[in-house]
Amino acid sequence: MNHDGLKESLQTLGGRLRTLRQQRCATLDDISERSGISPSTLSRLESGQRKYTLDLLLPLAAVYGVSLDELVGAPPTGDPRVHLRPVAVPGQDQMVLPLTRHHGGPHAHKHVLPRGATTAAGQGLHTHQGHSWVYVLHGRLRIMAGARHLLLSAGEATEFDTRLPHALENVGDQPVEFLSLFGSQGERMRLVTSWEEAPGLGAGGPGT
Template structure:
């Protein structure tokens, strides 16, 4: 890692830590209990006001169940493969696999909730800044947001503003698997429906979506 890469990693560590904690629906007190680092120190780390040292980063990596290089967003070392690492969410009976390595913009995850499990904590529904899009791969998922709820089956999707008190729960008799796209800045998916005809392609040769 050269000097410029190191400077970029250090510049973004605080934001990565804050985003990671919010994605896990954890408070500073939750992470403090798991890492042994005081909430005030965690807050200064997230805001970039505290120097990042190994004696702070190593306990945080253990608390989040992530390798140190992934926690801080270190650049790849030449291995082009994508290494998916399932992690358990603190205080919740669910497994999450991050599908992207970047820090900024929406993040994609795969989730597995066992039978009877929910993302609601002992303090009830979650609320935080952002926007979430959910797609169910297998099983049935109950999504509660504000005063409304919906049960999704495999192949169905929904979206909601995470500023509403919300929780996700297994609504079936087997584990439910689903994908989530979450934007901490409120980014929303925009489906593009304006297709253009490809010059020289006939409608029946597989060149575009069917019409009619």
């Protein structure tokens, strides 16, 4: 990495650290407990007011379940494959597999909640800035958002404002798997419905 590339990566590192923490619905105190780094130091790292050193970044990479290269945004070194690894959410009995690697904008994840598990375990209902879209792949999932409860089965989807106190719960007899799209700034899914007919194809497609 050249000097300009290193400088750019360090300038955006604080934002990446904040995004990683928010994606896991973790507080500064949660990450402090797992990393041994004080909440005030974590806050200064996220705001770019503290110098980034290996003795701070290595524990954070371990807590977030990412490599040091992924944490600092190092450029690829010749391997075009995307290596995504599941990570455990602090204080919750669930595994999360990040499906996107970009910084900023909505992020996609695959979640697995074991039988009887809930995202509220040990922490109560969550509330934070953003908007979430959820699609169930397998099992049955209950979503509690504010005063509303909704039960989803495989093939069903919903969305909700994460500023509402919320939690997700596996109410089936087997692990529930679901996809989520989360926008930390409140970005919502944009449904595009204006279809155009391809030249030479009828309304029914090929063969009509």
